[in-house]
Amino acid sequence: MEKTPAIKFATSLLQLALLWLLASGLVLGVAHAQSSEPAMVVIAHPAVTEDSIPRATLRAILGMRLQRWPGETPVKVFVLADETPEHTTFSKSVLQVFPQQLRMAWDRQAFSGQGQYPEVVPSTQEMLARVASTPGAIGYVKASEVTPNVRVLKIR
Amino acid sequence: MCVCSRFAKTTSTVLLVAWSLSWGTAAHALDLLNGDFQLNGFASLTLVHTTDNNFFGQSDNQISKDFSELGVNASWRLTPALQLSAGLLSRRAGGTDDGGVRLDYGLLDWTPMSSEEGRAGIRMGRIKTAYGLYNTTRDVPFTRPSIILPQSIYFERTRNLTVSADGAEVYVERYGEGGTLSASFAYGQPQTDTEAAKVPLVGLNRPGSLDSKLAPDLQILYEGAGNRYRLAFTALRLDLKYQPGYRDILQAGRFRLTPLIFSAQYNAENWSLTSEYALRRTSITDFGPYFYNGTFNGQSYYVQGTYRLTPQLEALLRYDAYYADQNDRDGKDFAAATRLPAFTRFARDWTIGLRFDVTPQFMLRAEAHFVDGTGFLAAQDNPNPQALRRDWDNFMLQASFRF
DSSP: OTTHHHHHHHHHHHHHHHHHHHHHHHHHHHHHHHSOOOOEEEEEOTTOOOSEEOHHHHHHHHTTOOOBOTTSOBOEEEEOOTTSHHHHHIIIIIIOSOHHHHHHHHHHHHTTTSOOOOEEOSSHHHHHHHHHHSTTEEEEEEGGGOOTTSEEEEEO | OHHHHHHHHHHHHHHHHHHHHHTTOSOSSEEEGGGTEEEEEEEEEEEEEESSSOSSSSOBTSEEEEEEEEEEEEEEEEETTEEEEEEEEEEEEGGGEEEEEEEEEEEEEEEEEEETTEEEEEEEEEEEOOOTTTGGGTTOGGGSSSSSOOTTTSOSTTHHHHHEEEEEEEEEEEEOSSEEEEEEEEEEEEOOOSHHHHHHHHOSSOOOEEEEOOEEEEEEEEEETTTTEEEEEEEEOEEEEEEOOTTOSSOSOEEEEEEEEEEEEEEOSSEEEEEEEEEEEEEEESOOTTSOOEEEEEEEEEEEEEEEEETTEEEEEEEEEEESOTTSTTOHHHHHHHOSOGGGGEEEEEEEEEEEEEETTEEEEEEEEEEEOOTTOOTTTOOOGGGOOSEEEEEEEEEEEEO
């Protein structure tokens, strides 16, 4: 019972520390978003009619919420493994979602019956091959690795 | 004994299946039908040691192994607008859960409306209850911030009432420049037919049974800037009636519970800050002279920070507070009325924890709780309230696997 004032003090200390963390994180977050990274582009099956896509829609597709393109073609999402530099860069700079947040969102949906996981492909070559051959497919590669048999989607 | 061996058998079968599935393929989930059918699962084992009181089995001054979780779920995307999903769960948790396999959820999700800007649909069947930020996957170790969720809001002892409900849920999502706004409204029958649902409300060894009306559940969630901010509001209403049994000292009483939960989370690259506040309006009436009738507001909140020290290692610090009645925070009025210990009406829990992701499939966790009060302890593990101790510590170790 004697530790109540101590706990109160510790609570206020914790609150201060967390506020400071939050503030510094906001500053870091802004600084981070402005730094430049190797360019990743969104690619889709050539029959996908769009040539640009809003970032919010792209987030909903990669977040495995939006399941079909306008015109009812099913969306098929391909990703590389979480720890690959391509996935990390794509998540952070194109999608602007931290890869661990994307993973959490997939887990939350898959383990409550509200969604599914995207298909993980082992390499960029496989990504290009699968996106080129699967109707409604969407994925990502480095800008320098785009092949003519996939469509590049701009972010608007 | 029978339950243990059944559990052991299920565990070994699932681990064997999981092992044979993961062998030879890098993917952690089983995909069939071009990925339209997916199978996932998880298993966890936990050791619990408390300095006083029992948590998840006989843990007082000894080590309890009576907390384990095992789940398998499957989903099948029939068309882009239709998905069928089901999850089976076996959970052992001291005196509150025996490891029996049950349907955790089983639903058909139909999304008739879908565009670049959003989607809307309905889920029908057994649906996980939207309740704060963590409830829908509360039994999946990898989705939790700690071995046990903050007990002030995600009680283990009353979990059955809020874990899932049989009915329907409509949902709407809008994908905007700033973030995603989602709303869901469910209307369903909570699960009240188990001892685990009954005991925390009316106590041990009551001959009667609980019935629930259909319960409405509303959640509004805003996820901004690529999930950096997550803000949610949840309102749930439970209306339960007690049907007295043979020679019952209790009368046909009624519980009305209306929790309102405000949730906020900020996610930076290497740390997250989460806080949830719940106001729980509770009305207990008509149970007669041998029960604590009354109307009061319960209050719960926690503040939690996690920090990723390395990509595999995450530290946790949390303060979690629970008050059964905000006008009787120290429980003195309750103690005077019932002669039960005042400290059973609150709990303040300081938690530190460490998460080690050995591989993406295998996770180890260690956690320590320093608790003042016994407000969230289960009567099944602590049948004699006079034997409870106010100040107690809880140490846990957990190993989890998933595929």
